[in-house]
Amino acid sequence: MELIQSFSVDHTKIIPGIFTSRVDYLGDHKVTTYDIRLKKPNREPVIDVAAMHSLEHIIATYLRNDPEWKNEVIYWGPMGCLTGFYLILKGNRAPKEIYGLLLNAFKSVNDATEVPGAAPVNCGHYLMHNLEMAKWYANEFAEYLEENKENNSIFEYPKTQRLVTDDGQHFFDS
Secondary structure (H helix, E strand, O other): OOOOHHHHOOOOOOOOEEEEEEEEEEOOEEEEEEEEEOOOOOOOOOOOHHHHHHHHHHHHHHHHHOOOOOOOEEEEEEOOOOOEEEEEEEOOOOHHHHHHHHHHHHHHHHHOOOOOOOOOOOOOOOOOOOHHHHHHHHHHHHHHHHHOOOOHHHOOOOOOEEEEOOOOOEEEEO
16 A cells, blocks of 8 residues: 555654645645644654644634635644644645744634634534643744744755665655
């Protein structure tokens, strides 16, 4: 079975940032999946599950209500490894082009007085939220984005070359 594209990125070299994960076509339309990485995989503690859930609700609500972007958003959701989120948008923009949207989305978490949709009728696990920790993680990532906005490495996956041996074994080399 072929390794899917997101598993083909060398996770030992990923840093927090905004990356293009893949570009697909749905019919005649391009859609882009972005890797919004808040933590260094396998090197930093992951995001607290309840805080991750709250960030999912707050930022999904922000994105789907932003007047400029709401019709472009297809999906916002957490990575299973709890180091970041996936954002799927219509079209194919460079990560730098969505920097402002994401910076504002993470900054908006500080203004939240409650987690939207955190009621039994709206959420499959409405008791598993932590607004204060969500604010802490959002603030940490927003500050990181601001401090590194001129650093191109937060917009490009680490460069690796996949070497394939004659018998089909895959190796990564920086």
